[in-house]
Amino acid sequence: MKKPEEQFLDYLARKRLKNTSQRMTILSAFLRQKAHLSTEEFYLQLRKEHPGIGYATVHRTLKLFAECGIASERNFGDGQMRFEVSLGNEHHDHLVCTSCGQILEFENQQIEQLQIDVARTHNFIIEDHRLELYGLCSACHTTEQPPVS
Amino acid sequence: MKKPEEQFLDYLARKRLKNTSQRMTILSAFLRQKAHLSTEEFYLQLRKEHPGIGYATVHRTLKLFAECGIASERNFGDGQMRFEVSLGNEHHDHLVCTSCGQILEFENQQIEQLQIDVARTHNFIIEDHRLELYGLCSACHTTEQPPVS
DNA sequence: ACGATATTGAAAACGGATTTCAACTTATAG
DNA sequence: CTATAAGTTGAAATCCGTTTTCAATATCGT
Numbered sequence: 356m357k358k359p360e361e362q363f364l365d366y367l368a369r370k371r372l373k374n375t376s377q378r379m380t381i382l383s384a385f386l387r388q389k390a391h392l393s394t395e396e397f398y399l400q401l402r403k404e405h406p407g408i409g410y411a412t413v414h415r416t417l418k419l420f421a422e423c424g425i426a427s428e429r430n431f432g433d434g435q436m437r438f439e440v441s442l443g444n445e446h447h448d449h450l451v452c453t454s455c456g457q458i459l460e461f462e463n464q465q466i467e468q469l470q471i472d473v474a475r476t477h478n479f480i481i482e483d484h485r486l487e488l489y490g491l492c493s494a495c496h497t498t499e500q501p502p503v504s
Numbered sequence: 505m506k507k508p509e510e511q512f513l514d515y516l517a518r519k520r521l522k523n524t525s526q527r528m529t530i531l532s533a534f535l536r537q538k539a540h541l542s543t544e545e546f547y548l549q550l551r552k553e554h555p556g557i558g559y560a561t562v563h564r565t566l567k568l569f570a571e572c573g574i575a576s577e578r579n580f581g582d583g584q585m586r587f588e589v590s591l592g593n594e595h596h597d598h599l600v601c602t603s604c605g606q607i608l609e610f611e612n613q614q615i616e617q618l619q620i621d622v623a624r625t626h627n628f629i630i631e632d633h634r635l636e637l638y639g640l641c642s643a644c645h646t647t648e649q650p651p652v653s
Numbered sequence: 654a655c656g657a658t659a660t661t662g663a664a665a666a667c668g669g670a671t672t673t674c675a676a677c678t679t680a681t682a683g
Numbered sequence: 684c685t686a687t688a689a690g691t692t693g694a695a696a697t698c699c700g701t702t703t704t705c706a707a708t709a710t711c712g713t
Binding site: 522523524525542543544560563564567583584585 | 699700701702703709710711
């Protein structure tokens, strides 16, 4: 498994793109972040330490990460695109808390296999899939916390 | 099981909303349509027979359908909201063809059960979920048809 | 029919994603 | 080490689907 930095630099070289300080700064911050941040949220975080970097650059760079395989784009239906580190973080699905917004990851090999079976019975070739469970996380339903309105 | 028309009228009454000709026209067209149409697509269809109805009204009425349970909103990641008849069309998941855009429905009770198990092990209360498999439908991969670019 | 209230359609506003563009930076060739 | 071509940057503009605004209109209860 290649390191993300290496994979990104390889990608830049292959595409004759340039290695800029902004890109390296964004990459380093992206690999450090743990949550499933939207472009906006990530930008606001980054801006604290690097006020000079513009939103457009952050957006473009996150897309580059997705193209070269070190990030994956997620859409949990809240109208914001989210990015997560995908390299070294193997396939998983998500539990999304509709009260606090927390996003948990899970993996279930049986479900994966059943999906393959479903596809086969429909003579369908799977390229990608998404499975998300929406509801209340442990913290939100045990404390009777009302949903944020 | 209540009829969709009945359920909608009940909902209107309960909320002190009014029964207008536009709403009935839209309901009837919506129940007749089979595909998973976006608001825009549905509006363009409807406009052929009913040129007087505005986009805003269609949009608002589709949202009403979702609120009263006869429609459900879907988002397949193409940036458009889609609506499908949900009343009398029990829970199912989707196979989305990335080449021709066709959307097939499927149901798998084993997957449903495994989802419940996953939620339980995370002490998570499921309110909703979505499972979509993206790829090539039978027609698109057997004919070697290149993806639309 | 009246009056209160909801609805309508057109247009404007909204919000996030994406593009434009002139100034600037990087990589490569000389 | 320049010079130069090509890519990148940040701010602002644009895009595009969704949602709201508002004045005119329709509906419903009386």
